Amino acid sequence: MNEIEARIKKLNQLLHEYGHAYYVLDQPVVADGVYDQLMQELIALEQANPSLIYPDSPTQRVGGQVLERFIKVTHDTPMLSLSNAFNEIDLQEFDRKIREQIGDKFSYVCELKIDGLAISLKYENGLFVRGATRGDGTVGEEITENLRTIHSIPLRLKDAISIEVRGEAYMPKKSFEALNEMRRKNEEDVFANPRNAAAGSLRQLDPKIAAKRHLATFIYAIGGDGESYGIDSHSEMLAYLTKQGFAINPTYKKCATIEEVWSFVEEWTAKRNDLAYEIDGIVIKVDRYAQQEELGYTAKSPRWAIAYKFPAEEVSTTLLDIDLTVGRTGVVTPTAILEPVQVAGTTVQRASLHNEDLIKEKDIRIGDRVIIRKAGDIIPQVVDVILAERKEDSIPYEMPENCPVCDTQLVRIEGEVALRCVNPSCFAQVAESIKHFVSRNAMNIDGLGEKVVEQLLKASLITNVSDLYELKREQLLELERFGERSAEKLVTAIEASKDNSLEKLLVGLGIRHIGEKAAQIIAAEFGSMARVMEATEEELTAIFEIGDKMATSLVQYFTNEGAQKVIEHLQTVGVNMTYKGRPTTQIIESDSLFAGKTIVLTGKLTQLTRSEAKAKIEALGGTVTGSVSKKTDLVIVGEDAGSKLTKAEQLGIAVWTEQQFLEQL
Template sequence: MDRQQAEERLAQLKDELNEHNHRYHVMDAPTVSDAEYDRLMRELKELEAQFPDMVTPDSPSQRVGGVPLPFFEKVEHSSLMLSLGNAFSFENLQDFDQRIRKASGRESIDYVCELKIDGLAISVRYEDGLMVRGATRGDGQTGENITSNLKTIRSLPLRLTEPITLEVRGEAFLPKREFERINEGKAEKGEALFANPRNAAAGSLRQLDPRLAAERALDLFLYGIGEIEGREIPETHTKSLEMLTRLGLKVNPDRVTVKGIDDVMDYVDYWREHRLDLGYEIDGIVIKVDDLALREQLGTTAKSPRWAIAYKFPAEEGVTILRDIAINVGRTGAITPTAILDPVTLAGTTVQRASLHNEDFIREKGIKLGDSVIVRKAGDIIPEVVEVLEQQRTGDEREYEMPTECPECDSELVRLAEEVALRCINPQCPAQTREGIIHFVSRGAMNIEGLGEKVVSQLFREGLVRGPADLYDLTEEHLLPLERMGKKSVENLLAAIEASKENSIERVLFGLGIRFVGSKGALVLARHFGDLYKIMEADQATLEEVNEVGPKMAESVVTTFDNPEVKETIRRLEEAGLNLTYKGPVAKPVEEMDTPFAGKTVVLTGTLEAMSRKDAGAQVEDLGGKVTGSVSANTDMLIAGEKAGSKLKKAQELGVRVVEEAEFLTMLEG
């Protein structure tokens, strides 16, 4: 094939594949089989490999980048991405409608009602029809450039049907089926599950490696225009959505345009009953004034448009019987009670267990075995016992007594000073040992893929593993006889165990499960000392000299490494070939840092839009700050997100500097 023929065939293949993508992912009306689609894609990639200078940004082969990003760049939105005010009742909606009618002088208002997708707000920019950038909402003015990850969403066109320049807003989300698939995989590996589809979507889009985002079948709906060049925006929101559809963008079909608030409430009622029929999560309904000129007249507040509101569905509750209380023993010996319930359906899933936290929680709620209880799925995800229905008691209910002995090893349970949890303090407790190994291999620690909870439990049950060091003695002969262990999976597991030997020291340190040493504390110690043996040799006073290491952590580290069994474990790990040194970048001493946070004590409160509080705290610490959980006279700065509560009030009373999110993001950028 000569160059001209290749150019013609490439154009034909791109058009065909883009059309098939649109029909499958946007219109839900595929016209070719998966095999035929794959054949066309292979042909495209082979031709592009022969003529690499003909590869264009809108080629279907360019959806998944091959190189992880070092970080996400900041992006300025063309216009503010405002958050919405909330309504929690029909009275709130009627008040909203009354304000609109009063301000406009109209007797009735046309509204557009849209499903409120429980996902991540995004902005996508096209120039001359070509997708050039995608970003998170961030603080509404500045977001993060996630173009590579958004390109992996197949319902998002890389080129529009017309050469138009515009910025569109929408919501990226993870379909329910994909969410369940991902969590099933995580459960098999013994990894922490995503709490809900929204967290999973946000986590996927904030992966620095787009190949990881591509593994998750994200989807999206576009719902508005932020900017448009060379063309007038239609006079109504309804028509603007129709225009987006003509441009090849995916717009939610389950929207309606209605006249008056009564029809809005009917729409809310319908979806409150039918939300579980959808293939994705929604947490409410968005109501917008349809007339764009009226929107201009109504204007916005500092944070929200006056012409739109979000009706939030209440958390779903159900009544069931608490039949029993099961006791779990964690890796630190903490005893956690779990309610065993008669099955009850909440938010489309069957709930049979709910956390009871600790003995004090059971006493405060007055919980008895056999009680009728109200169970709620907080955020439609986490089951919790809300209330005991004492009026429904029959007299057959029984008081529950917490055990005095460990259910795993029969050792006496104790309650340590200043702790609410009962604890098994037997270091030989098999439950703690098993949980400790599960923690050692987890993603946050040694990250040994394939060693999930079930596999570790099986190894423990068969007597093949009694501690972390035993993992490095495993062979094919040990693993092949185990359940669900074929030759390929055994080879992969042994390769993952071998690869873990190269981890930096902070993973080993965190994996040992030392009390009061989390992943952050492990990193602090690793950066400071650089070598595991230097940490082991340090006394308490030396450890406390390290920034962010307090007396409890220091004492726990010394006590742990004074234990002969721990010393033997370290010796065996080193003998097995594990790296015991720090491999990451060495932070400058705080006194040498020139940042707004260097040497400052910082507290974070409320909800941040641009990142989690955990990520924000990590960035503050990287810039020399010390993050604490409570406000005191020693606090230098309070970072306040949305819904900041008592900490904000206390900071204001003490005269502590309060920094809002927009200013905080500017400070991070230096």
């Protein structure tokens, strides 16, 4: 190694150490001037010796290239959402369910819930290679170059490990105030809150703009199997990530009881405004991984974690009007049009009124002074009327008898509170169903926004979702705001969506009660649209996590002649009708010993990681779940197997050692 190469390596090392001390530990070890001087020396040496520029060099945090678009990426393991708690009773109920399943010998970890943008960071052999947004939990957008600009994200880890971690990118309050002050001086729109500012910064196509926003991160999880890294609990994982160089929020606490959890919640509810960053609640998790696995998951979220949301802020304003919208299922939803007011950091002009019953129950009238609250600090709602300020000439509000869009008489189905338009050709319903079909969580067709969908409908180019696949570039060019490039991009995006796996199509069809998780389970079980359409309620409810409402709704949907014609047309134009994930129908129907079996892994495996064992089982047509039940076919046990082994023995379920499992493989 020559003298110049040695100096470049030394500068890299020093600048990483000094940057980590400053941005992660908040304990500067050299003056800013010293850091800047070393950085300038490194820049000069790299410019003179470009072959010696390393991928993790501190000079590479901001690249010079502006991106054309963000690429979709699939997370190695899904980024799950959490169920919510809003008071102490909700937390006690969460605690009760956990104790019923795993007993009393466990502890919680409480962490501050950062109000930012969820991110995933991927490292290979210790080097940062990819960063992405959460997206729909399965597929996000790659924002690697923007994330490189955040100094608290290490470009190289302490150990040469391959790992995917999850966390939150946020904008500190000082950075937010400075950004908005600059935007005011430039006569630009200001950001409503730090969360929006952080999300907007990371979705800039120019990394240099993101670099100027001074974002930060807190990392709080490993994607996949923590046991692969010799970690047995969430608290151990936080220590491990700290050792690797990640910024971990130091404000967390292990709690033995739900009473201790509530004390932590009360403490930080009172102190939240003293922090240098925004938080919107507290996340509570069962600490040990083995117990997390035993508790398992619902269709939407883990049973071993919950997010407590801070009480919503309430303000008063004037109700100017009530707007009526018709959804894709025909439900007519009233929305309050308000005199603009600040609520929880954002300007609110519209708020939910839920339905006709709420309006009558609270006697809400146009012109009233009303109380506005943000449910979970997200959705504005009208919660009450200030009767003392009501005008003398106000009159009660009456919902219309006919659809505000197509003028069809509205009906109220027995047992429901909503008014519905039952005209399947209603413009609003058709438009909403198409918007849902093309949305990110469904068929994910870029370029088909709300205005474009309505434009296509008004031009009679489409009447339902299947018509999208008959669109031609020449037809689009005749519409306003469409040029050669935009028309070509849209046709290409529509064509690409034909290759989506079956579960995306099931979500896109908008079947009541069938969300993303349920669609994936059903698609994996049956393998093809033809089999799903033939499925009986008994077959569906026999599937783990598919309930009666889901089964009834699915069967009813596919008996509808209109739905059958749409699916037939989709198939004719080439939309994929099969499941592309694991296990496929072919694998399940094979003669594999694991095909169609529900299997639980417990204890510490010594020859395979948990992820490797799970992947092998799924490749052979089996399903791995986190908890033992009567539906479990086999339990594979490693060292220190606990309550899952006991429960399997009590239920008479087959138990194998890791060695038996390997022999069968």
